[in-house]
Amino acid sequence: MLEARGVSFKYPGAKRLLYEGFDLAVGTDERVALTAPSGFGKTTLCRMLAGYERPQAGNVLVDGEPLPRRGTCPVQLILQHPEKAVDPRMRMRDTLAEAGEVPQRLLDDLGIQKRWLGRFPHELSGGELQRFCIARALAAHPRYLVADEISTMLDAVTQAQIWRFLVSETQACGIGVVFVSHSPALTERIATRVVDLARTE
Numbered sequence: 703m704l705e706a707r708g709v710s711f712k713y714p715g716a717k718r719l720l721y722e723g724f725d726l727a728v729g730t731d732e733r734v735a736l737t738a739p740s741g742f743g744k745t746t747l748c749r750m751l752a753g754y755e756r757p758q759a760g761n762v763l764v765d766g767e768p769l770p771r772r773g774t775c776p777v778q779l780i781l782q783h784p785e786k787a788v789d790p791r792m793r794m795r796d797t798l799a800e801a802g803e804v805p806q807r808l809l810d811d812l813g814i815q816k817r818w819l820g821r822f823p824h825e826l827s828g829g830e831l832q833r834f835c836i837a838r839a840l841a842a843h844p845r846y847l848v849a850d851e852i853s854t855m856l857d858a859v860t861q862a863q864i865w866r867f868l869v870s871e872t873q874a875c876g877i878g879v880v881f882v883s884h885s886p887a888l889t890e891r892i893a894t895r896v897v898d899l900a901r902t903e
């Protein structure tokens with residue numbers, strides 16, 4: 703179970719708490735969509751669930767244990783803008799290697815072409831780069847994936863391809879998914895449960 707337990711969070715200098723005593727529990731057999739109006743705090747929650755932000759109170763737990771402060775995190779975050787998630791000076795094969803051994807099967811399933819491996823991030827399209835970020839996240843053997851608007855900037859065909867792959871892969875590996883999407887159609891198709899953050903206040 704991935705849990706936010708009694709989480710309170712405020713950005714430095716902000717007037718109000720973004721979260722106060724917030725609870726969420728997600729199983730490895732779930733794909734939970736987070737919805738809320740713009741600016742409500744969806745990205746912030748995604749970052750907390752993956753250990754990028756620490757709540758001022760409460761905890762983020764996986765199977766009752768706090769997220770590790772070092773080493774590979776069991777919760778892997780995939781961002782809306784893949785170019786922000788990679789080192790622009792590193793060729794893609796080195797970026798992938800950050801996750802350790804990446805099975806060729808994963809690269810094939812994600813449609814990652816061999817000739818892309820020697821390229822730098824700026825030599826790839828957004829969709830191609832996002833495939834690398836997904837491969838890297840999965841190669842880290844996560845228990846949970848947190849996907850923050852990961853397909854917003856992709857065309858409909860690429861979006862469908864990527865989500866079809868993610869649903870079957872996470873189901874097969876028993877990886878829980880938390881995701882944010884502004885597309886009601888996508889949410890309807892992917893989510894096993896929808897959590898409206900504005901209603902959990």
Ligand SMILES: Nc1ncnc2c1ncn2[C@@H]1O[C@H](COP(=O)(O)OP(=O)(O)OP(=O)(O)O)[C@@H](O)[C@H]1O
Pocket residue numbers: 713714716720738739740741742743744745746747
């Ligand atoms: N690093 C930061 N420092 C201070 N305030 C921040 C920071 N990041 C986000 N905020 C503020 O926190 C609030 C929540 O932001 P967040 O990005 O989590 O919302 P969101 O629900 O994901 O929005 P959107 O749907 O527009 O992407 C916003 O008011 C935002 O301005």
